[in-house]
Amino acid sequence: MKRIFNIFMSFFCLALTAAGQTLTENGQTPDTPDKPVKVAVVLSGGGAKGMAHIGVLKVLERAGIPIDIITGTSMGSIIGGMYACGHHAHELDSVVRAQDWSFVLSDREDLRHQSLHEREKQNTYAYSSGLSFGKKRNSEGGGFILGKNIASLFDAYTAPYNDSIDFNTLPIPFACVATDVVDYSEKVYHSGVLSRAMRASMSIPAAFAPVRKDSMVLVDGGLVNNFPADVAKEMGATYIIGVSVQSELKKASELNSTSSILLQVIDHNCKRKLEENLKITDLLIQVNTKGYSSASFSANAVDTLIRRGEEAAMQHWDEIVALRDKLGITAKDTTSFTISHTPPLTKTRYQIRELEFQNMTKSDESYIRKKYRLHVGDSIDMERADIIATAIRQDTYYRSASFRFQHNPNEASAKVSFIAGPRSGKQLNIGVRFDNEEAVALQANAELPIYTKIPMDMEVTMRLGKRMMARADWSLHPMSFFRPTLSYIFRYNDIDFYDYGDKAYSMNYNQHTMKLTLFNFNVRNFNISIGANWDYYDYHSMLIDRLPEHIADGTTEDKGLVSYEGKVWYDSEDDWYFPTRGARFWAKYAYHTDNFITLDGKVGIREYGGMWRMTFPLSPNFSIQPMLYGRLVFTDNVPFVISNVMGGEWHGHYFEQQLPFPGVGNLQLAWDKMLACQLQAQYKPTSNHVILMRFGAGQDAQELKDILKKQTMLGGSLSYYFKTIGGPMGGSIGYSNLTKKFYYYINLGYVF
Numbered sequence: 001m002k003r004i005f006n007i008f009m010s011f012f013c014l015a016l017t018a019a020g021q022t023l024t025e026n027g028q029t030p031d032t033p034d035k036p037v038k039v040a041v042v043l044s045g046g047g048a049k050g051m052a053h054i055g056v057l058k059v060l061e062r063a064g065i066p067i068d069i070i071t072g073t074s075m076g077s078i079i080g081g082m083y084a085c086g087h088h089a090h091e092l093d094s095v096v097r098a099q100d101w102s103f104v105l106s107d108r109e110d111l112r113h114q115s116l117h118e119r120e121k122q123n124t125y126a127y128s129s130g131l132s133f134g135k136k137r138n139s140e141g142g143g144f145i146l147g148k149n150i151a152s153l154f155d156a157y158t159a160p161y162n163d164s165i166d167f168n169t170l171p172i173p174f175a176c177v178a179t180d181v182v183d184y185s186e187k188v189y190h191s192g193v194l195s196r197a198m199r200a201s202m203s204i205p206a207a208f209a210p211v212r213k214d215s216m217v218l219v220d221g222g223l224v225n226n227f228p229a230d231v232a233k234e235m236g237a238t239y240i241i242g243v244s245v246q247s248e249l250k251k252a253s254e255l256n257s258t259s260s261i262l263l264q265v266i267d268h269n270c271k272r273k274l275e276e277n278l279k280i281t282d283l284l285i286q287v288n289t290k291g292y293s294s295a296s297f298s299a300n301a302v303d304t305l306i307r308r309g310e311e312a313a314m315q316h317w318d319e320i321v322a323l324r325d326k327l328g329i330t331a332k333d334t335t336s337f338t339i340s341h342t343p344p345l346t347k348t349r350y351q352i353r354e355l356e357f358q359n360m361t362k363s364d365e366s367y368i369r370k371k372y373r374l375h376v377g378d379s380i381d382m383e384r385a386d387i388i389a390t391a392i393r394q395d396t397y398y399r400s401a402s403f404r405f406q407h408n409p410n411e412a413s414a415k416v417s418f419i420a421g422p423r424s425g426k427q428l429n430i431g432v433r434f435d436n437e438e439a440v441a442l443q444a445n446a447e448l449p450i451y452t453k454i455p456m457d458m459e460v461t462m463r464l465g466k467r468m469m470a471r472a473d474w475s476l477h478p479m480s481f482f483r484p485t486l487s488y489i490f491r492y493n494d495i496d497f498y499d500y501g502d503k504a505y506s507m508n509y510n511q512h513t514m515k516l517t518l519f520n521f522n523v524r525n526f527n528i529s530i531g532a533n534w535d536y537y538d539y540h541s542m543l544i545d546r547l548p549e550h551i552a553d554g555t556t557e558d559k560g561l562v563s564y565e566g567k568v569w570y571d572s573e574d575d576w577y578f579p580t581r582g583a584r585f586w587a588k589y590a591y592h593t594d595n596f597i598t599l600d601g602k603v604g605i606r607e608y609g610g611m612w613r614m615t616f617p618l619s620p621n622f623s624i625q626p627m628l629y630g631r632l633v634f635t636d637n638v639p640f641v642i643s644n645v646m647g648g649e650w651h652g653h654y655f656e657q658q659l660p661f662p663g664v665g666n667l668q669l670a671w672d673k674m675l676a677c678q679l680q681a682q683y684k685p686t687s688n689h690v691i692l693m694r695f696g697a698g699q700d701a702q703e704l705k706d707i708l709k710k711q712t713m714l715g716g717s718l719s720y721y722f723k724t725i726g727g728p729m730g731g732s733i734g735y736s737n738l739t740k741k742f743y744y745y746i747n748l749g750y751v752f
Contacts, residue, residue: 040069040237043076045222046245047294050075055309057089077176077201084174101297123576125429154195177221229277353413397449433749441465501739565590630675644670662694663715663736665743
């Protein structure tokens with residue numbers, strides 16, 4: 001015990017001595033006159049509040065202060081690690097403003113890299129979870145978010161330093177802190193894979209899965225050392241500039257929610273070692289982050305926090321200038337101040353010197369090599385590498401996948417590694433929604449990958465509500481972009497149809513469908529499918545009003561149809577429901593028969609359908625979206641269930657052939673030929689609030705030659721939606737000259 005006390009007192013005396021050091025006019029310490037001054041910057045943790053570090057770094061660059069050492073914890077490790085790689089403060093400013101933080105801080109796949117099928121699924125289900133059976137445990141568990149997207153961001157902006165390296169060899173020597181929760185000890189990273197060290201340092205317990213290394217389980221370093229000035233001192237710092245974004249502890253009246261109490265516990269932990277580290281800090285820049293929390297990642301919050309960082313640093317401008325003068329740097333020298341190395345942009349292409357796949361089976365590796373035509377000597381950039389990592393997760397069913405470029409900064413070639421995590425296993429997706437037409441609906445989807453040499457999978461989907469559905473899909477992935485699928489679908493529909501605003505029919509029936517999609521070509525935003533269907537309609541009952549024309553139309557009998565169809569689908573929109581840029585287009589042709597060739601002894605039904613819309617941003621918050629769409633059916637007698645149907649907010653919501661129309665809330669029957677256009681104005685006062693105004697016009701007729709002879713259908717609607725993790729929440733009001741009635745519609749959740 002006495003020995004421990006003596007060691008402690010020795011370190012304490014050394015700390016006091018270091019804290020009392022001053023600079024001479026030559027920028028040296030008086031006790032070591034021949035030793036040059038090393039300026040260290042220490043960046044604290046604080047979640048989103050750490051964006052203020054960028055503002056402070058801007059001021060230090062403006063003053064011309066050379067940074068010799070940088071240390072950080074949590075968000076401080078993220079900003080510090082990227083800065084140590086050579087990214088200037090203004091570049092970091094651009095990087096953090098360009099991010100969609102709701103995406104980065106999630107495990108959702110990048111829309112740009114997903115197939116259209118996967119995008120649709122991601123915007124249908126509010127909750128996803130792995131299914132495990134027996135005693136097998138997920139080695140990546142321990143947090144609500146695995147952190148796939150933030151890991152990809154770190155990999156991109158720490159290039160070319162993606163190999164396991166000594167952090168002292170970076171353009172600026174760097175270290176960061178994590179907490180090993182096995183024994184609650186401090187882990188200081190001086191070497192290793194830089195992006196992984198940053199990821200460990202910011203792993204907020206329970207929110208993010210910990211980083212596991214050897215026998216350690218590593219989480220946010222702020223729990224043991226949120227302001228690592230002592231680490232900078234150990235690295236040889238003689239002058240320490242510290243930046244703290246730590247908020248004041250909350251009062252009892254402010255602790256009125258689960259999140260506020262949890263954050264208070266974390267803030268208390270972050271006070272550990274703080275007083276000792278403040279004593280050895282020569283210049284402390286305390287940023288005012290009042291009004292913002294660790295989760296304040298909105299664009300306005302990021303902008304304000306960076307500005308507050310600049311303002312806090314400028315309050316110490318005289319002290320910063322005094323340091324510059326003592327370092328012997330003149331004002332004119334600061335205009336040419338640069339960091340010693342700026343890494344290449346993430347879109348820089350490299351020649352593949354060596355190609356490596358880690359933790360993947362030989363068959364999966366072979367599949368990815370063939371699909372993306374990967375060969376040594378080819379060129380690759382980080383965007384393409386990210387697409388391949390996404391395919392490893394989606395096509396070969398690994399829970400996570402990342403990539404790494406290993407090369408020297410001045411080399412044009414690189415060793416490219418793709419690292420897969422554990423197998424994703426079975427996946428359960430659940431969606432819940434409410435609208436005033438169907439009340440509550442629940443839909444569940446199970447993904448069942450089959451690990452074979454040629455990847456394949458099974459999907460089972462069940463929907464409960466007014467419209468019930470059961471579906472099974474078997475898909476094969478034999479080659480690049482090719483996914484033939486065999487499906488069985490059972491539907492029970494209980495639907496009301498309206499005519500000129502009044503209820504005309506109420507129908508319930510079963511529909512059995514066998515669907516074989518032989519050709520299913522997928523490449524990012526583009527899909528072409530060609531196949532055949534067998535549909536059998538089993539009518540239970542049909543209630544009809546007393547109008548003679550409706551009674552004549554209401555005769556139905558059980559019927560089977562064999563159909564051939566082809567569809568082209570393109571979608572580059574940046575949001576599934578409320579895009580601000582991009583285009584969406586689809587076109588479909590179908591031929592319906594009852595004996596593979598004809599229908600009732602005559603030519604079969606020919607169906608042509610399509611939709612095209614473009615979104616034009618006129619300002620960051622306002623955009624317009626014109627849309628053209630329609631459906632033409634050619635036959636003498638159209639079966640009721642494939643007649644044209646219009647109304648509602650969404651294409652194909654209740655029926656595959658459903659065409660939306662502003663101002664028409666309920667399903668309206670339309671003539672066999674229908675063409676329409678719509679203009680939508682979209683205003684987003686914030687990232688999650690959306691206001692829509694829609695105006696539409698349409699024509700329908702029994703014969704195409706008469707389509708312009710009937711009265712034009714006109715309608716409009718006003719909508720408000722709030723975007724949540726459970727889908728869009730909001731509603732619409734509208735009016736049309738077809739129904740001559742106002743309607744309202746409420747939608748809560750993703751649409752299915």
